[in-house]
Amino acid sequence: MYRNAKNVSYYMIGQGALAQLDDLVSARRAVHDGPAVYFLDHFFEDKNLHDRLPVMPGDQVVYVDTTDEPTTEYMDVIAAKLRAQVSELPCCMVALGGGATMDTCKAVANLMTNPGKAEDYQGWDLVKHPAPYKIAAPTLAGTGAECSRTCVLSNVRKNLKLGMNSDFTMFDQVLLDPDLTRTVPRNQYFYTGIDTYMHCFESLTGSYRNVVVDALAQKAVEMCKDIFLSDDMMSDENREKMMIASYLGGMAAGFVGVVHPVSAGLSVALHLHHGIANCYALSVLEDIYPEQHKDFMTMMERQGIELPRGICADLTDAQYDALYEGTIVHERPLSNRLGPDYRKILTRENLIDRFKRM
Numbered sequence: 581m582y583r584n585a586k587n588v589s590y591y592m593i594g595q596g597a598l599a600q601l602d603d604l605v606s607a608r609r610a611v612h613d614g615p616a617v618y619f620l621d622h623f624f625e626d627k628n629l630h631d632r633l634p635v636m637p638g639d640q641v642v643y644v645d646t647t648d649e650p651t652t653e654y655m656d657v658i659a660a661k662l663r664a665q666v667s668e669l670p671c672c673m674v675a676l677g678g679g680a681t682m683d684t685c686k687a688v689a690n691l692m693t694n695p696g697k698a699e700d701y702q703g704w705d706l707v708k709h710p711a712p713y714k715i716a717a718p719t720l721a722g723t724g725a726e727c728s729r730t731c732v733l734s735n736v737r738k739n740l741k742l743g744m745n746s747d748f749t750m751f752d753q754v755l756l757d758p759d760l761t762r763t764v765p766r767n768q769y770f771y772t773g774i775d776t777y778m779h780c781f782e783s784l785t786g787s788y789r790n791v792v793v794d795a796l797a798q799k800a801v802e803m804c805k806d807i808f809l810s811d812d813m814m815s816d817e818n819r820e821k822m823m824i825a826s827y828l829g830g831m832a833a834g835f836v837g838v839v840h841p842v843s844a845g846l847s848v849a850l851h852l853h854h855g856i857a858n859c860y861a862l863s864v865l866e867d868i869y870p871e872q873h874k875d876f877m878t879m880m881e882r883q884g885i886e887l888p889r890g891i892c893a894d895l896t897d898a899q900y901d902a903l904y905e906g907t908i909v910h911e912r913p914l915s916n917r918l919g920p921d922y923r924k925i926l927t928r929e930n931l932i933d934r935f936k937r938m
């Protein structure tokens with residue numbers, strides 16, 4: 581069976597594009613009676629972003645706590661609250677934030693039209709009914725959440741990190757305004773942006789390939805190199821480039837390789853955020869990705885980014901076990917790069933030795 585791939589329906593790119601959000605939301609109000617619902621990263625709670633949004637009486641503004649990555653329980657809480665506050669389905673749901681905020685918008689939107697709990701839809705194509713119309717305006721670039729067909733959710737009870745993979749999870753409209761990333765702290769900008777580079781080179785150096793994915797991933801890698809090997813990754817030009825690279829990288833969404841499993845181990849065992857965990861992972865994979873490792877070290881140096889060392893130096897045996905198990909469980913990506921005998925290369929000792937070097 582050939583996969584029938586879906587893309588985001590509409591997108592616009594350009595400095596100041598946020599001013600057009602009003603038009604996009606008004607067009608939705610014209611065809612649907614319900615309110616608009618805005619999801620904003622809690623980082624914006626005391627900023628003036630809210631005042632720049634076309635919020636009308638009856639609309640809802642939800643501040644998303646992104647201290648930790650989204651959980652299924654948190655999605656259930658937001659969805660229940662929203663259902664109690666609005667009597668009609670929203671005319672549109674708008675996300676302004678990074679990956680966590682966009683994924684929250686996607687998950688809650690699915691729960692507006694599908695009964696039950698978030699965990700019921702963790703998996704592939706389990707969402708039955710189309711969600712309300714969704715618009716994304718990323719304020720951080722790199723995860724590709726603006727154009728992926730999933731929303732990554734941690735299910736604490738089941739000890740499972742899995743999204744609602746569905747065509748219904750995708751945004752209908754993406755608005756890429758590089759002005760929105762102007763005030764991101766440099767470290768966070770780097771850790772998030774470099775996620776695109778990682779996804780894409782992992783996919784390009786794997787064995788499960790696809791020509792369209794390769795073309796998008798190659799372009800995204802080229803753009804990331806331009807950005808992170810330049811003097812200032814946050815120049816006006818580079819911030820726009822980063823948004824486009826993230827968008828292309830998200831569309832590529834091929835199979836990852838070894839970086840993401842090691843990163844997932846760090847997230848599960850030590851609760852590290854995805855972006856910085858990726859950086860730690862690649863920093864000890866010099867034998868598996870020599871060329872990319874070398875470029876990455878140069879990128880960090882050029883952008884003045886430092887990874888504090890020794891994060892896994894003195895852990896308990898139980899923690900090292902959790903790091904190993906949380907990595908080795910990712911069979912598909914590991915075999916994508918290392919072949920079916922990946923366990924012979926990444927033995928427990930080999931992996932723990934790498935963690936100790938971080």
Ligand SMILES: [Fe+2]
Nearest residue numbers: 723775779854
């Ligand atoms: Fe990633």
